[in-house]
Amino acid sequence: QVHLVESGGGLVKPGGSLRLSCAASGFNFSDSFMTWIRQAPGKGLEWVSYISNRGTTTYYAESVEGRFTISRDNAKNSLYLQMNNLRAEDTATYYCARNQAVLGVVAASLDSWGQGTLVTGSS
């Protein structure tokens, strides 16, 4: 059974940094693309970043490009999101999710999600 557990969220001042982690189990982590998605309070979903199974390919939404860095440690079955220069608008619940290919397109859908970790940017 796929299990994803995020951690590392909390209250951070604008301009500060935070590192989120996602512990994966129940599947072959090193075979899977992984993604971070966020959801601001009461709002919709935003695809933040994804990383290929070996970590050689990454993608970032424009809203976080240059400030966030996604990485993974396949030996530890763990996914990370380093968040720097945080802004108030980064306040959200951050989910990690496993990617599923769709019709040959990698990282196309999200078939398993963690429960999320809340990041609050406030002075």
Next chain:
Amino acid sequence: DIQVTQSPSSLSASLGDSVTVTCRASQNISVYLNWYQQRPGKAPKLLIYGASNLQSGAPSRFSGRGSGTDFTLTISSLQPEDFATYYCQQCYSTRTFGQGTKVEVK
């Protein structure tokens, strides 16, 4: 970026009703469209991928149709656990979600 617009933003329905949610893409995305369900306080769950393929474990009362720019998600007979928010998401290019459709109890 390709935009996906859902309608309606919310709807009210009764148990047993058939409900349809629409998603329109700003350009042709073939069948690269997925649907998710999110219950309050919970993480989203994948229901439909590739426009019409039912995800393993999703109930058969959920179905998806469409291609190109227009897509629908239909719930054939609403159950209590179906009152939730539904999101479409395109995977043709830079991944984007629709703004969501909240299905509420009438």
